[in-house]
Amino acid sequence: MTDVKGAAVAAQQKGADEQSAGAAGKPAERSESAEGRRVGAVGWRPRGSSRVRNAVLWDALRTVLDRIAPEGPSDVVDVGGGTGGFAVPLAELGHRVTVVDASPDALAALERRADEAGVTVKAVQGDAVDLPDLLGSDAADLVLCHSVLEYVDDPDAAVRALTATLRPGGSASVLVAGQVAAALHRAVAGHFDDARHVLTDPDGRWGDHDRMPRRFTRETLSALVAASGLTVGELHGVRIFADLIPGNLVDADHTAAGRGPGGERAAEALIALESAAAVHPILRELATQLHLLAHK
Numbered sequence: 001m002t003d004v005k006g007a008a009v010a011a012q013q014k015g016a017d018e019q020s021a022g023a024a025g026k027p028a029e030r031s032e033s034a035e036g037r038r039v040g041a042v043g044w045r046p047r048g049s050s051r052v053r054n055a056v057l058w059d060a061l062r063t064v065l066d067r068i069a070p071e072g073p074s075d076v077v078d079v080g081g082g083t084g085g086f087a088v089p090l091a092e093l094g095h096r097v098t099v100v101d102a103s104p105d106a107l108a109a110l111e112r113r114a115d116e117a118g119v120t121v122k123a124v125q126g127d128a129v130d131l132p133d134l135l136g137s138d139a140a141d142l143v144l145c146h147s148v149l150e151y152v153d154d155p156d157a158a159v160r161a162l163t164a165t166l167r168p169g170g171s172a173s174v175l176v177a178g179q180v181a182a183a184l185h186r187a188v189a190g191h192f193d194d195a196r197h198v199l200t201d202p203d204g205r206w207g208d209h210d211r212m213p214r215r216f217t218r219e220t221l222s223a224l225v226a227a228s229g230l231t232v233g234e235l236h237g238v239r240i241f242a243d244l245i246p247g248n249l250v251d252a253d254h255t256a257a258g259r260g261p262g263g264e265r266a267a268e269a270l271i272a273l274e275s276a277a278a279v280h281p282i283l284r285e286l287a288t289q290l291h292l293l294a295h296k
């Protein structure tokens with residue numbers, strides 16, 4: 001990994017940690033005690049801005065887990081799972097979760113987070129492209145690859161590796177940064193040349209100072225995943241409006257404006273709007289992140 005990519009990963013890891021801090025929040029009403037937790041069908045209830053920003057993602061994960069593991073726990077591999085923002089809540093629900101990540105620091109933080117939550121997550125240091133060597137073929141019912149393909153040296157090889165790790169009938173949950181959203185966000189910030197550049201750059205970068213090595217469109221992501229032999233499933237747009245509106249309308253649990261019943265109502269309304277827009281054929285392609293489910 002180059003220095004630029006290393007810096008980008010560090011920056012993104014920080015962002016991912018901030019976002020997922022609430023994702024390890026309270027299990028929702030359908031889960032009971034640690035012992036009584038139901039697998040697959042249980043809802044999560046992350047807090048604050050994370051709850052709003054990741055609601056679409058968790059809904060999609062719940063649906064896929066309901067299909068894969070209607071009765072019992074499943075084997076989940078989170079490649080580039082970082083500090084466990086997704087892995088730990090999944091382990092709390094009873095799934096057997098393995099995180100493979102290149103960063104020892106991230107894995108140490110993951111282990112602390114898992115300890116605090118009272119769950120076990122297997123942490124394996126390694127590169128995404130080595131997944132079958134590290135875990136074996138046909139080892140997972142679900143592979144998460146969230147905010148990783150932007151950074152790896154060879155996205156094709158990484159997707160081929162995660163495909164090999166999936167069992168027949170298993171699914172992949174792939175989340176990447178959206179190219180179109182980057183143009184929107186640069187334009188809204190007044191950087192019009194950058195916005196134009198994003199749209200035509202093959203890697204979807206806005207310039208030499210852009211710390212993101214690459215972004216994706218629906219077409220480029222779908223082609224990447226299909227080339228590995230997976231069947232491309234539903235695409236969801238994650239954070240279509242949440243990153244365009246003032247933060248105090250999103251951070252329902254954290255800001256003075258968001259506290260109280262009014263803030264809660266606004267957060268619920270925003271989640272409902274994001275959920276409706278996530279599958280809208282035009283709006284979903286404007287999302288900050290594109291989430292693709294794929295099946296083996």
Ligand SMILES: C[S@@+](CC[C@H](N)C(=O)[O-])C[C@H]1O[C@@H](n2cnc3c(N)ncnc32)[C@H](O)[C@@H]1O
Nearest residue numbers: 012013016080081082101102103127128146147
């Ligand atoms: C932006 S973070 C995402 C973390 C987590 N998936 C999430 O969504 O919260 C990117 C993670 O990918 C890891 N990573 C980057 N390149 C990798 C590679 N080639 N193989 C394995 N992990 C990698 C980084 O160490 C980092 O933990």
